[in-house]
Amino acid sequence: AAPESGRAARPDSGAALVGSLAALKRGNYSAARNHALVAADGPEAARANAVLGRAYLLMGDGAAAEGALNRAVAAGMPRARLHHLFADAYLMQGSADRALSEAVRAAPRYRSYAARVRARAMAASGDVPGATRLLNTILADDPDNAGALADLGRIRFDAGDILAADLAARRAMELDPANLSAIVLAGEVVRSRYGLVAALPWFDRALGLDAYYLPALIQYAATAGDAGRYRAMLAATRRALAARPNSPEALYLQAVLAARAGKRDLARALLGRMGDAGLAMPGVVLLTGMLAYADGGYEQAVVSFREIVGRQPMNLVARRLLGAALLRSGDARGALDVLRPIAVRADADSYTLALAGRAFEARGERDWAARFLDRAARPTLADPEPFASDGGTGALAAAVAGAPADPAVAVAYVRSLLDAGQSAAAEQRASALAAASPGAPEAQTLAGDVLAVQQRFGAALPRYKQAANLRFDTPAMLRLAEAANRSGAAGQAASALALYLSQNPQSVIAHRALANLQLGARDWPAAIETLERLHAGVGGRDALVEAQLAYAYTGAGDGASGVDHGRAAYRLSPMNPAACDAYGWALYERGDVSAALQLLEKAAVLNPAHAGIRWHFAQALAEAERTVEARAQIAQALRDPAFPDRAPAIALLKFLER
Numbered sequence: 001a002a003p004e005s006g007r008a009a010r011p012d013s014g015a016a017l018v019g020s021l022a023a024l025k026r027g028n029y030s031a032a033r034n035h036a037l038v039a040a041d042g043p044e045a046a047r048a049n050a051v052l053g054r055a056y057l058l059m060g061d062g063a064a065a066e067g068a069l070n071r072a073v074a075a076g077m078p079r080a081r082l083h084h085l086f087a088d089a090y091l092m093q094g095s096a097d098r099a100l101s102e103a104v105r106a107a108p109r110y111r112s113y114a115a116r117v118r119a120r121a122m123a124a125s126g127d128v129p130g131a132t133r134l135l136n137t138i139l140a141d142d143p144d145n146a147g148a149l150a151d152l153g154r155i156r157f158d159a160g161d162i163l164a165a166d167l168a169a170r171r172a173m174e175l176d177p178a179n180l181s182a183i184v185l186a187g188e189v190v191r192s193r194y195g196l197v198a199a200l201p202w203f204d205r206a207l208g209l210d211a212y213y214l215p216a217l218i219q220y221a222a223t224a225g226d227a228g229r230y231r232a233m234l235a236a237t238r239r240a241l242a243a244r245p246n247s248p249e250a251l252y253l254q255a256v257l258a259a260r261a262g263k264r265d266l267a268r269a270l271l272g273r274m275g276d277a278g279l280a281m282p283g284v285v286l287l288t289g290m291l292a293y294a295d296g297g298y299e300q301a302v303v304s305f306r307e308i309v310g311r312q313p314m315n316l317v318a319r320r321l322l323g324a325a326l327l328r329s330g331d332a333r334g335a336l337d338v339l340r341p342i343a344v345r346a347d348a349d350s351y352t353l354a355l356a357g358r359a360f361e362a363r364g365e366r367d368w369a370a371r372f373l374d375r376a377a378r379p380t381l382a383d384p385e386p387f388a389s390d391g392g393t394g395a396l397a398a399a400v401a402g403a404p405a406d407p408a409v410a411v412a413y414v415r416s417l418l419d420a421g422q423s424a425a426a427e428q429r430a431s432a433l434a435a436a437s438p439g440a441p442e443a444q445t446l447a448g449d450v451l452a453v454q455q456r457f458g459a460a461l462p463r464y465k466q467a468a469n470l471r472f473d474t475p476a477m478l479r480l481a482e483a484a485n486r487s488g489a490a491g492q493a494a495s496a497l498a499l500y501l502s503q504n505p506q507s508v509i510a511h512r513a514l515a516n517l518q519l520g521a522r523d524w525p526a527a528i529e530t531l532e533r534l535h536a537g538v539g540g541r542d543a544l545v546e547a548q549l550a551y552a553y554t555g556a557g558d559g560a561s562g563v564d565h566g567r568a569a570y571r572l573s574p575m576n577p578a579a580c581d582a583y584g585w586a587l588y589e590r591g592d593v594s595a596a597l598q599l600l601e602k603a604a605v606l607n608p609a610h611a612g613i614r615w616h617f618a619q620a621l622a623e624a625e626r627t628v629e630a631r632a633q634i635a636q637a638l639r640d641p642a643f644p645d646r647a648p649a650i651a652l653l654k655f656l657e658r
Contacts, residue, residue: 016048026178036049059213061244084110087100103117150185157188164439184203187202218253221237267287289321323338418453452482457482465480481496481513494514528556542572546582550586563590565582567583588616
């Protein structure tokens with residue numbers, strides 16, 4: 001009979017169940033859940049709730065899945081048919097042991113699924129080799145198991161084997177084009193290998209199948225935000241919160257957006273909505289500390305930053321922040337303890353050196369304070385050095401023997417060999433590790449680092465290229481560009497930087513590196529374009545950017561702009577040799593030799609080892625007819641084999657010797 005006028009027809013639970021199963025097959029898990037919720041009130045409640053549990057599992061919601069499965073059992077579904085699904089639900093809620101015990105009870109027809117759950121549980125418990133072996137066993141019996149391939153790809157990706165993850169994800173998608181997990185994994189692999197912008201279409205592809213698939217929304221939002229597409233990031237997080245209210249990941253990303261916009265109260269409110277769920281997320285802890293620091297809550301900031309450093313001892317950003325917060329809270333001794341591993345390095349950054357100097361000053365140790373503050377004001381370029389290994393060579397060698405399949409232990413052992421000065425042994429081990437792990441970027445990077453430490457940049461370059469092809473992040477880009485530049489392939493270095501910037505347009509580090517290459521090549525227009533973009537991002541607070549702009553505009557013949565930027569650099573950092581030299585050189589090119597001489601002489605005193613600074617000073621001395629001093633400066637500059645202006649310097653020296 002037709003429904004009464006004004007009253008909605010009762011949903012057809014049978015059709016809803018059919019629709020749910022069809023939606024699962026085409027990869028629309030959200031639609032499958034919605035249909036199953038309708039069917040769960042019908043005569044086939046047991047089956048509908050079991051399907052609902054499957055939909056929740058595919059969506060990554062273990063708690064909701066467990067609830068649906070329990071309702072299925074209550075409606076008459078034998079639990080024996082659901083052990084594999086319960087195991088998956090327990091694992092998603094972080095209970096690996098419970099998942100393992102439940103998985104072994106699975107019925108024979110579901111053993112493949114249960115074995116996949118066991119493999120993921122083993123990986124979550126740290127047994128990555130065992131998990132990999134189990135999944136390979138499944139695939140040996142069933143090579144077309146798309147789910148097992150997707151699981152294997154995820155485990156290999158998390159273990160750092162990018163190439164193996166890529167192959168597994170792509171094969172899984174070939175077998176099951178609607179496997180959203182495999183599509184998202186493929187996007188993460190593409191982001192690692194090729195960059196942020198290249199990854200976005202993959203997450204879009206998953207969202208084209210299910211517009212509310214939370215893992216794709218979170219990955220899309222995070223990737224878009226890193227690429228500077230903040231509106232797209234905000235839209236994705238809003239949809240994620242519609243899909244799963246109070247999603248910790250979505251709230252965190254919105255808090256990051258609010259903090260970047262200077263809305264600290266909103267950022268704190270969003271973090272507060274996460275409750276205890278955010279405590280396990282390092283990004284949340286770090287952002288909490290940064291918000292506290294910005295508001296003057298230094299003791300609270302110390303607690304947050306100390307937790308991050310405890311979890312990630314090599315996190316230099318967190319270590320600097322902890323040092324700054326300790327210093328602000330009055331614990332100068334604690335600040336020095338935290339900053340020492342960075343400050344004693346030859347390549348320590350100016351900010352860390354200044355913090356260490358202020359900490360010594362607060363303790364009344366003015367001699368030490370002067371040393372560090374002097375280094376901060378006169379930054380020198382030094383080759384980056386790896387952190388010393390945490391263990392001795394002997395102990396790490398024993399660890400390698402005990403865990404030969406653990407690449408992390410092998411990398412630590414090679415680092416310890418380098419620390420001990422055993423370059424030949426380190427090279428042999430690193431080469432063997434790289435050959436055994438062709439898909440692991442860390443192994444290729446290590447092999448390149450061993451060669452770079454020995455100044456063999458030409459040999460290191462292929463290793464860095466292979467590493468960058470697997471994970472094209474900032475460290476890989478910097479290593480690749482440096483090795484290419486040092487081995488005479490400046491064009492390759494510039495191409496690598498340009499490619500990286502096309503995918504990571506917000507990267508300040510990449511813009512700096514590209515500007516350095518362009519200045520070295522005397523490509524003044526390109527350098528000006530890069531530096532002005534960088535200047536717009538960092539504002540007028542960076543002395544080095546101002547100095548580089550002074551060099552670029554002066555080289556391009558725009559002396560007025562060169563002087564303006566040189567003056568700005570000098571005002572920001574009057575003890576910085578680059579600022580003194582850039583300002584002095586701009587004045588010299590404008591014809592103000594007297595003023596230029598004072599600045600160029602100061603630059604030469606501050607950094608007497610820099611051949612370029614000596615060359616600028618020598619030209620000003622020659623113009624002022626201080627011939628003897630000019631000849632001495634040129635002779636000193638020519639002692640540097642890397643000095644690029646040898647021909648004009650020799651010509652001027654010969655002229656002065658007449």
